[in-house]
Amino acid sequence: MEGLRERKRAHARAATVDAALQLFAEHGYDRVTVADICAAASIAPRTFFRYFPSKGDILAAPVQDLADSLVETISAAPPAWDDMEVLRRGLREVGERIVGQQGPMSLLFRLVRNAEEVRASPWMSLEDHETRLAGLLTARRGGSGAPDWRTRVDVARLLAAFRVWLSDFADQRSADPLAHLDEVLAHR
DSSP states (O other): OHHHHHHHHHHHHHHHHHHHHHHHHHHOGGGOOHHHHHHHHTOOHHHHHHHOSSHHHHHHHHHHHHHHHHHHHHHHSOTTSOHHHHHHHHHHHHHHHHHHTHHHHHHHHHHHHHOHHHHTSGGGOHHHHHHHHHHHHHHHTTOOSSOOHHHHHHHHHHHHHHHHHHHHHHTTOOSSHHHHHHHHHHOO
């Protein structure tokens, strides 16, 4: 019973994000209110705020899901694999998910780039992601404590490359986004 309830919540949450993205695309982020989103998603404001503390959090939700997916990939990687190869593979998988939902994701990243409220969200902070990922990579090697500077720099470099690819993807600068992602992640 609990599993069914969770699936319904996840579906309602995803439908709310989809409705919001559609409204943002049609009217612009700043012109859409929470009431507009609730009407489009056929939910009550109380339900909206159960899922999302603010309008900006609705855009952060898909990014949070992608970050969680990357964490799962890193955690499941065999310990013998090189840290940067694990991170590259994880970012490639995230890229595949993004490209698989090209229309909504392209819109999402254009909106995120232009919405100050969303960019200020902790889920959008690259430094926080870098620290979290570097810590995961250190832990998978059996290390404890803070990651060394080399790991942090390597993670920052790959995340910066991924951010460049996201910008290119949002602007539809490549006919083959996954081949472009492979090229960007391989660049040294």
